[in-house]
Amino acid sequence: MNNSTSPTQPDETAPSQEVGIGHVLPHVRRPEEIPRTQAVQFRNVTKTYNAGQANAFTAIENITFAVEDLPDKGEFVCVLGPSGCGKSTILRLIAGLQPQHPATSGEVLVLGAPVLGPGPDRGMVFQDYTSFDHRTVLENVTFGLECQGVPRRQRYELGREWINKVGLNVQTDQHKYPHELSGGMRQRVAIARTLILRPRIILMDEPFGALDPLTRLNMQDLLVSLWRTAQATVFFVTHSIEEAVYLGDRVYILSSSPGRLVKEMEVAPPDRPATAMQRDPRFQETVYYIRDLIFQLEKSK
Amino acid sequence: MADKQPADPASPAPQVPPAAGVDVAPRGRDNQGTWFSIRQPTQPWQAVLLGIVCIVFCFGLWWLVTAGEAEQRILTSDKVPSPQETFGTLHDLWFNRALMRNIIVTLQRVVLGFGLAIVIGVPVGILAGCFTRFAAFLSPLIIFGRNIPLAALIPLTIFIFGIGELRTVMFIFIACVAFVVADAAQSILDVDTRYIDTAYTLGAHRRHVILKVLTPLAMPAIFNSLRLLFGLAFGYIMLAELFVVGGEDGGLGYLISVSQRRGPREHIYLIILAIPLVALAIDRLLYHIQRSLFPYRYGGPGYLNNGLKWLLHRWDDIKVAVLPSHLPAWLTAERLTNGNASSDTKPTDTPPGA
Numbered sequence: 001m002n003n004s005t006s007p008t009q010p011d012e013t014a015p016s017q018e019v020g021i022g023h024v025l026p027h028v029r030r031p032e033e034i035p036r037t038q039a040v041q042f043r044n045v046t047k048t049y050n051a052g053q054a055n056a057f058t059a060i061e062n063i064t065f066a067v068e069d070l071p072d073k074g075e076f077v078c079v080l081g082p083s084g085c086g087k088s089t090i091l092r093l094i095a096g097l098q099p100q101h102p103a104t105s106g107e108v109l110v111l112g113a114p115v116l117g118p119g120p121d122r123g124m125v126f127q128d129y130t131s132f133d134h135r136t137v138l139e140n141v142t143f144g145l146e147c148q149g150v151p152r153r154q155r156y157e158l159g160r161e162w163i164n165k166v167g168l169n170v171q172t173d174q175h176k177y178p179h180e181l182s183g184g185m186r187q188r189v190a191i192a193r194t195l196i197l198r199p200r201i202i203l204m205d206e207p208f209g210a211l212d213p214l215t216r217l218n219m220q221d222l223l224v225s226l227w228r229t230a231q232a233t234v235f236f237v238t239h240s241i242e243e244a245v246y247l248g249d250r251v252y253i254l255s256s257s258p259g260r261l262v263k264e265m266e267v268a269p270p271d272r273p274a275t276a277m278q279r280d281p282r283f284q285e286t287v288y289y290i291r292d293l294i295f296q297l298e299k300s301k
Numbered sequence: 302m303a304d305k306q307p308a309d310p311a312s313p314a315p316q317v318p319p320a321a322g323v324d325v326a327p328r329g330r331d332n333q334g335t336w337f338s339i340r341q342p343t344q345p346w347q348a349v350l351l352g353i354v355c356i357v358f359c360f361g362l363w364w365l366v367t368a369g370e371a372e373q374r375i376l377t378s379d380k381v382p383s384p385q386e387t388f389g390t391l392h393d394l395w396f397n398r399a400l401m402r403n404i405i406v407t408l409q410r411v412v413l414g415f416g417l418a419i420v421i422g423v424p425v426g427i428l429a430g431c432f433t434r435f436a437a438f439l440s441p442l443i444i445f446g447r448n449i450p451l452a453a454l455i456p457l458t459i460f461i462f463g464i465g466e467l468r469t470v471m472f473i474f475i476a477c478v479a480f481v482v483a484d485a486a487q488s489i490l491d492v493d494t495r496y497i498d499t500a501y502t503l504g505a506h507r508r509h510v511i512l513k514v515l516t517p518l519a520m521p522a523i524f525n526s527l528r529l530l531f532g533l534a535f536g537y538i539m540l541a542e543l544f545v546v547g548g549e550d551g552g553l554g555y556l557i558s559v560s561q562r563r564g565p566r567e568h569i570y571l572i573i574l575a576i577p578l579v580a581l582a583i584d585r586l587l588y589h590i591q592r593s594l595f596p597y598r599y600g601g602p603g604y605l606n607n608g609l610k611w612l613l614h615r616w617d618d619i620k621v622a623v624l625p626s627h628l629p630a631w632l633t634a635e636r637l638t639n640g641n642a643s644s645d646t647k648p649t650d651t652p653p654g655a
Contacts, residue, residue: 097501118498119501124498126495128493134595147506147509147513151628193503194502197504
């Protein structure tokens, strides 16, 4: 594969830069630059649908990056880019879900091992509401444990703890069916049933995309507090720049059609509630920098 | 839209004379809220009343065309008997021809034949909906089963299954099973892929996806199609019963056939009136079962759903008692080290499925 500097990678020589609460790396780090164990590693990954046919479409092209596995902590990685830039493709390749999996070329490694298919070590929260309609909140939250054969009493006990942790009311909500819940509550259920399995990697595909702005801010704060105790590496796909800068320790910026990794940024972690932090001028400076960058990328196409 | 109200609601809005040339006619057409507005909601009592009006109208028409002495009638009595003549034979039909017993015989056959079609057709359909290659393998049988002329099957069922009860039961089974399979498969296919993806990322195996996700999510749609197909089966049983082969067949179709040959003809009209009543009763029964089974779709308390869950929980308990418990290592470790299993310790073992 093409490991050398290619004209398709526009960021090779950019200088390191401080922007607001962010630090722009000179280039997207390659796996060999990170000496530690790596939670996720992409090596020259390309995904082309209908390869060789007239309607062939390349979603992502030659993507190489690595995220280290910070011991006892994990990193919050946001993947940012315009619609259709292959953000979800990257996520679903990590999850091992078809039809994105397997990649057309290149390697996807999770904790050093190639991805063969989906598993509970890589929990995923989707944008669409995916609560099982025929299961109550408690039964939805404990679905993964049920599949692992955990007896009902134990799994319900743990399930109630998690219902409480994601800010739902155990007494009133545990026996409700998804159709009785609001969008925000459904996503709380989705987060609970993923985190209850203690995944090492949590994949979130625009989980708050369908929520109203206020609920969205609340959910961001909830996610930050839950993640602090989850000790997992989070991959969070979004097209909201504020959301990415607020939540992320690290932000990847993609260009579109085909998706390429353009920039890697380190960002200060959230130290205040979303509403307060997002008002900070330094926060805004970072947001504007990324917005201009994406705008330029779109124009130069 | 309403006009902006002035700040003080008590004071009337100042009457500003409209400028010359401004159209002050009411906006829009008032085509809502009248009897013939499109999709205007109807009160339940109105719906019932209108249905009764329709029935009264039909009987009135019937009475009108058969009123008077035999010669004055619009339709002569050898074609259509009058309502009085028809209902006059109800006593005879009920007692001498045992209407109720024959209704039960017919129902028994439909329930057995259709039940067999469900028991075989639904699981096969679910598998066909899950596995595209199995569906491709079955598709010739489905096309054949859905398109054979059913009347032509009757002689064949007599050759194969004899003239007893088995004949009618198997006829209903053959008539319905292809539809049941096709509908069940389609219901499974209609479940969104995102549920499968979700289940897999939560560690479900293939059997869990089929049994715990796809089948229960498709079940409301499957039940709905079964309810419609039961109406179809009830229609087919008449066909099989009209074709009288033995002496003591029984059933509503047999009763029609006997009344046709030996009279009185009024009985045929009575039976034709009785069939929709039976069908309505069954449909209502199935509707209430459906509501009770799927409260997450139709609301309500869902007693049958609760009963089903209770049974599944008992099955769970038996499994736990019989099989050795195998908690995931990370969960046991967490419970032991932490007592109340709060989430602020790192799992000491690798997570499940890693």
